[in-house]
Amino acid sequence: MISKSEGESPASAPTDSAPRLGPRALLALDPGMTAAVFTAQARRRLEECVRLGPRTAVGGFDDPALREDLAACEVLITGWGSPRLGPAELELMPRLRHVVHCAGTVKALVDPAVFARGVTVSNAADANAVPVAEYTLAAVILGAKRAFTLAHRLSTGSVDEDGSHRDLTGLPWIGTRDLTVGVIGASRIGARVVRLVREVLGATVLLYDPYTDAGLTRDPGVHRSALPELLARCDVVSVHAPLTAETGNLLGAEQLALMPDGAVLINTARGGLVDTEALRREVLSGRIDAVLDVTEPEPLEGGDALYDAPNAFVTPHIAGALGNEVTRLGDLAVAEVERIAAGRPVRHAVDAAGLARIA
Incomplete structure (x- = not known):
């Protein structure tokens, strides 16, 4: 605001x-x-x-x-x-x-x-950061609630073993309590996201940024972390780094493999920060979920399997001010x-x- x-x-x-x-x-x-x-x-x-x-x-x-x-x-x-x-x-x-x-x-x-x-x-980047951070908070909550997978199951008539239309079968975890959220990049947006998930969800935050912690670690619930540790420990990982010569494919196959089963990856920054092919393999295997407001290429080609994956949610670069x-x-x-x-x-x-x- x-x-x-x-x-x-x-x-x-x-x-x-x-x-x-x-x-x-x-x-x-x-x-x-x-x-x-x-x-x-x-x-x-x-x-x-x-x-x-x-x-x-x-x-x-x-x-x-x-x-x-x-x-x-x-x-x-x-x-x-x-x-x-x-x-x-x-x-x-x-x-x-x-x-x-x-x-x-x-x-x-x-x-x-x-x-x-x-x-x-x-x-006016500070003003543009507001809706992106709000979108990211919503993605954290909906991702943790498995809203996208469960919406897909509902649309296909899936039922659980007791006949309920709310089919939670096979989900590794669900819910927003006691989350550990990883934030990559202490940018304007990243810093807002850290504060929001702390204030709204009380989540523990691991922060990766090689240049600064933006004063965020004064909060005892925010801890600076190396990237491999962040990926291995976090339930939800949200990307807020700039796309530069150094950060292209920051999250490749090796890095994505560190994420625990059932983790949620959120990208509202730039698609080129993530190796799309490696991400596609992880998502289609069902091992991790993804909320993607940006992709590489952008947009993905028509018919890309990520569009129809029940554990992926792809939006057309709408997180910023509209x-x-x-x-x-x-x-x-x-x-x-x-x-x-x-x-x-x-x-x-x-x-x-x-x-x-x-x-």
């Missing part, structure tokens, strides 16, 4: 009668995204703290009609599908000081030259712009030095 302080307007915000002397800003968003991300209230707040150019840079920055707006632009507001910002574009924007991104990763958006020139870049959830991104971005207009530092600055190892 966006905190109250993030939604506060700066004390220096102009009244309706005062001239608007805030920094010059330019939207580089598709109009459809602008309408989806900014509520009417958020748009009013934005217009109260900056002077928005009359045009938007949607198709690129080389439109002659944008020349004056680009020359004056101090704050560039970007989002999904915005044109890339490199050295040539920076030449057109000599006054640019801030890029505020109404989405998550900026890797495809900003060239290193942007950081080299001292431009502050912020993103529908009414995307307005969280706009609210966060507007709060960043309000801070800039008030002369305060942004809260969600992207660390250029750590960009290579984040999502």
Whole structure:
């Protein structure tokens, strides 16, 4: 959720009668995204703290009609599908000081030259983390309850030995009490997931991240772990690492084989973190269950056996912000712009030095 302080307007915000002397800003968003991300209230707040150019840079920055707006632009507001910002574009924007991104990763958006020139870049990844963590908590609960296997059995008319339609036959364990949950990656999302499973389920958490524990191990129920130990000990394993050259196929056949019979694997990060063929073998054997919001390839080919496996649940990359959830991104971005207009530092600055190892 966006905190109250993030939604506060700066004390220096102009009244309706005062001239608007805030920094010059330019939207580089598709109009459809602008309408989806900014509520009417958020748009009013934005217009109260900056002077928005009359045009938007949607198709690129080389439109002659944008020349004056680009020359004056101090704050560039970007989002999904915005044109890339490199050295040539920076030449057109000599006054640019801030890029505020109404989405998550900026890797495809900003060239290193942007950081080299001292431009502050912020993103809305914290806001996008909220629905992903919520989805993951739901997946932990439904996976532990064997909801997907039992739904499949119900749909096929399966009954247990006593004739009940609730056929629990052969399940290695079921339920959310006393779970040990493994979280791979102390990312924004991973950290939220750790807190949720601790607060809601009281689960013990094993955390694997070679770089940081994000302060999570101050909780006595959270323990930093090597990856093999985490995989071998956890009932549920949830993946929240970035996909980099180092992490591709992080969970291959050798790693998946460490998971105990009946364990549940959840992936809401990137499909390339898991060896799909190795996972397919483990799931189709019935040894482990899987909840997959991302796959490699994405989507899986039509007719892939994972779609019909009773112990797998595959969704079309829906964990991140969709529908009414995307307005969280706009609210966060507007709060960043309000801070800039008030002369305060942004809260969600992207660390250029750590960009290579984040999502």
